Amino acid sequence: MNKGFSLFEVLVVSSITIFISITLIRSLSSLSRVNLERVANIVAADIRLAQQLTLSSHQFRGSQDPAARIRCGYGISQNAQNISSYVLYAGTPTINPAGLPQPCPADRNFQPIAPQNTPIYKITNLDRRVDFVATPGFNDVFFEPPGPTTYINNSSSASTEKITIKRIGTTGSQCDSGSSNCIYICVYLSGRTEITKNTTCPAI
Known part of the structure; x- marks a missing residue:
């Protein structure tokens, strides 16, 4: 004669099932929640890359x-066509097609x-x-040799540029109010790039 499950066995199995379910839900929730600091580090690394390419006089061939x-x-x-992307761009060549030196343009902003x-x-x-x-998006940040000199929106005397990264669905006003769904990258005229969770860039 087959013996059924005891109440104790049912409770044990139910407890294990509930525990596993809760663990899985928490794990999936953690995976679905993006790490803002990691994203900010990627953007900051590309800002530093632009600086390094300038310092090293990196040669680049544009499409033309x-x-x-x-x-x-x-x-x-910031990509004007997609607020979830950005462009690392190159300035004009220092040598013209004839092989002669040419001055850098007065406008250093991205013009596609x-x-x-x-x-x-x-x-x-x-x-x-x-x-x-x-709105507003972040201003162009450009590094010009030999220093390099930092230009923010084509000005070498502008204030510090604050780049705001936020989780989808968060508004700019919420970020300004100190939402934990936002993180900031501060670019200083000295060339320093810093990540912060404060709504204002730290003084240096």
């Missing part, structure tokens, strides 16, 4: 260049259309669960 050449610098710009046709070094998409604040 006959050959790779030393550029007037490198910069970062003619006549400037700013060369794109790479485009980076953020994690699909985050984006930048769209």
